[in-house]
Amino acid sequence: MTKVLNRIPLKNIIIVIIAALAIWFLVVKCSSSKELANEESQVLVDTTEAQQVHLKYGLPIDDFEVETSVVKKRQSLSTILGKYGVNSAKVYEICQKSKDVFNVRKIRSGKSYSVLFSRDSIRNPEYFIYETNSRDYVVFDLQDEIEVYTGAKPVEYKTKTIKGTIESSLYMALKGAGGDPALSGKMSEIYQWTIDFFGISQGDSFKILYDQVYIEGKPIKDFDVKAAVLTHNGKDYFAYKYNQDGKYGYFDEEGQNLQKAFLKAPLKFSRISSRFSNRRFHPVLKRWRSHHGVDYAAPTGTPVYSVGDGKIIKKAYQRGGGGRYLTVKHNSIYKTQYMHLSRYAKGMRAGVRVKQGQIIGYVGQSGTATGPHLDYRVIKHGTPINPLKMKSPSKSPIKKANKGNYMVVKNQLEARLEEV
Numbered sequence: 001m002t003k004v005l006n007r008i009p010l011k012n013i014i015i016v017i018i019a020a021l022a023i024w025f026l027v028v029k030c031s032s033s034k035e036l037a038n039e040e041s042q043v044l045v046d047t048t049e050a051q052q053v054h055l056k057y058g059l060p061i062d063d064f065e066v067e068t069s070v071v072k073k074r075q076s077l078s079t080i081l082g083k084y085g086v087n088s089a090k091v092y093e094i095c096q097k098s099k100d101v102f103n104v105r106k107i108r109s110g111k112s113y114s115v116l117f118s119r120d121s122i123r124n125p126e127y128f129i130y131e132t133n134s135r136d137y138v139v140f141d142l143q144d145e146i147e148v149y150t151g152a153k154p155v156e157y158k159t160k161t162i163k164g165t166i167e168s169s170l171y172m173a174l175k176g177a178g179g180d181p182a183l184s185g186k187m188s189e190i191y192q193w194t195i196d197f198f199g200i201s202q203g204d205s206f207k208i209l210y211d212q213v214y215i216e217g218k219p220i221k222d223f224d225v226k227a228a229v230l231t232h233n234g235k236d237y238f239a240y241k242y243n244q245d246g247k248y249g250y251f252d253e254e255g256q257n258l259q260k261a262f263l264k265a266p267l268k269f270s271r272i273s274s275r276f277s278n279r280r281f282h283p284v285l286k287r288w289r290s291h292h293g294v295d296y297a298a299p300t301g302t303p304v305y306s307v308g309d310g311k312i313i314k315k316a317y318q319r320g321g322g323g324r325y326l327t328v329k330h331n332s333i334y335k336t337q338y339m340h341l342s343r344y345a346k347g348m349r350a351g352v353r354v355k356q357g358q359i360i361g362y363v364g365q366s367g368t369a370t371g372p373h374l375d376y377r378v379i380k381h382g383t384p385i386n387p388l389k390m391k392s393p394s395k396s397p398i399k400k401a402n403k404g405n406y407m408v409v410k411n412q413l414e415a416r417l418e419e420v
Contacts, residue, residue: 057114057127057129057137057139057151058139058151059116059127059139061116063119064116064117064118064119064126064127065116065117065118065119065123066114066115066116066117067114067115067117068112068113068114068115069112069113069114069115070109070110070111070112070113071107071108071109071110071111071112071113071130072109073109074109075107075109076104076105076107077091077094077095077104077107078091080107080113080128081094081125081128081142084115084125084128085124085125086125086142090142090146093146094140094142094146094148097146097147097148098138098140098148101138101148101149101150102130102132102138102148102150107130111130111131111132112131113128113129113130113131114127114128114129114131115127115128115129116128116129125142126141126142126143127139127140127141127142128140128142134153134215134220135152135153135155135213135215135220136150136151136152136153137150137151137152137153138150138151139151153215153216154215155213155214155215156213156214156215156217157211157212157213157214157224158211158212158214158219159209159210159211159226160179160209160210160211160212161207161208161209161210161416161419161420162174162177162178162179162183162206162207162208162210162420163177163205163206163207163208163420164176164177164179164205164206165203165204165205166200166201166202166203166204166205166206167202168202169184169200170184170187170188170197170200170206171184173206180212180219180221180223182221182223183208183210183223183225186210186223186225187206187208187225187228187230188268190225190228190239190250190258191230191237191239191258191264192263192264192265193258193259193260193262193263193264193392194237194258194260194264195230195232195237195264196264196265196388197264197265198265198271198272198296199232199272199388200232201232201233204230204231204232204233205230205231206228206229206230206231207228207229207417207420208225208227208228208420209225209226209227209228209413209416209417209420210223210224210225210226210228211223211224211226212224224241225239225241226240226241226413226416227239227240227241227413227414227416227417228417229417237252238252238253238414239251239252239258240252240253240409240410240413240414241413242398242406242409242410244396244398244399244402244406245399245402251397251398251406251410253410253414255397255398255403255406255407255410256394256397256398257394257395257396257397257398258394259394259395260392260393260394260395261308261309261330261356261392261393261394261395262307262308262330262334262336262356262390262392263305263307263308263356263357264392265296265307265376266296266304266305266306266307266336266338266374266376267296267298267302267303267304267305267363267374268303271296271297271298272294272295272296272297292377292384293337293339293375293376293377293384293387294375294376294377294386294387294388295373295374295375295376296363296373296374296376297371297372297373298363298372298373298374299363299372300342300362300363300364300365300372301342301362301363301364302362302363302372302374303345303359303362303363304338304341304359304360304361304362304363304374305356305357305358305359305360306328306336306354306355306356306357306358306360307336307356308328308330308334308336308356309330309353309354309355309356310328310329310330310331310336310353310354311328311329311351311352311353311354312326312327312328312329312348312349312350312351312352312353312354312360313327313328313329313335313350314326314327314350315327315344315348315349315350317366317367318339318367319367320367320368321339321367321368322337322339322340322366322367322375323339323340323341323364323365323366323367323368323369324339324340324341324342324343324344324361324364324366324367325337325338325339325340325341325367326338326341326344326348326360326361328354328360333380333381334378334379334380335378335379336376336377336378336379337375337376337377337378337379338360338361338374338375338376339367339374339375339376339377340363340364340365340366340367340369340372340373340374340375341361341362341363341364341366341374342361342362342363342364342365342366342372343361343362343364344360344361344362345358345359345360345361345362348360348361378390
């Protein structure tokens with residue numbers, strides 16, 4: 001063999017070796033490229049599969065058969081799960097496990113629920129999900145290791161603006177402008193210390209900047225008003241949301257708190273049937289006499305709220321007059337009275353302290369009255385005054401240290417309102 005190699009020129013041997021090395025290099029490279037390509041392909045496939053997983057209630061919902069229904073009257077957790085083959089012993093165990101998470105006695109008719117079944121021939125119920133509201137739910141894991149926990153659906157916030165002119169009510173004006181009329185409830189909460197919504201008149205107008213909550217692509221009646229201006233009787237009433245010292249509130253263009261010591265009215269969704277007067281013709285007695293209060297016509301049973309913090313100093317029945325009534329002392333200057341009540345709220349008696357907005361009684365027509373209504377009165381320094389003209393002192397305004405930052409936020413919100 002050595003002799004044969006000696007006969008071959010060195011140049012030829014070198015060429016053969018180089019060629020062999022080149023072939024080996026190409027083979028190795030192609031093999032590596034195929035392996036890398038396969039790996040990349042595998043990664044891409046895995047990523048695509050991961051993106052296609054559809055989660056609902058935090059579970060891969062496509063892995064189950066799903067049955068959705070609504071709780072019917074007089075249905076309990078036991079009766080619901082019973083029809084899906086869950087025996088009473090297991091229901092008892094579920095109730096015990098849920099004690100610290102959710103009281104199963106609070107399951108209410110009209111609420112939605114879903115049952116998730118395994119995709120096999122036996123079709124076992126593996127999860128029961130009860131929706132406490134449009135966002136929150138309770139998961140009952142019915143498998144071997146029973147588990148109960150709560151969850152919440154993802155929430156999306158969409159910023160919206162709306163404006164309109166009032167012809168009859170804010171509710172109808174919002175509806176006519178293409179908005180959700182339920183937003184009127186939020187507006188009444190913001191302005192309840194500033195504007196008497198029973199006195200809203202034709203020609204009043206509004207602009208509102210707000211966020212609305214969307215769940216699973218559907219809007220729900222959950223609003224976060226950022227800024228608003230309500231023009232009432234030719235005057236602009238601004239409201240800007242601001243976080244002062246960790247607590248949100250609404251303030252006007254000068255930084256005054258919209259929240260006042262007294263509410264503008266002691267009940268919601270009603271109408272004024274009679275105003276403060278020193279000479280009014282009484283519809284029952286058929287003679288002229290003073291009426292030192294404001295009558296709010298409302299259905300019997302309508303809740304009546306204390307307009308401010310205070311203490312009940314009188315609970316009595318006035319025959320031939322105000323019927324069942326309460327007197328609340330707020331401070332050394334103001335007292336308020338609530339007359340013609342059908343009944344008192346639980347626990348109301350002389351000496352009890354009440355908070356602003358707390359239900360103290362219910363509209364009725366006790367005493368001398370032609371129909372159900374509330375006779376609401378304000379006494380200042382012992383003298384009756386017109387509740388509709390009372391100027392209530394404001395609560396904490398924007399602090400001096402926060403004024404500069406507030407003005408920056410206010411100007412930004414004001415500019416967005418002007419764009420509406």
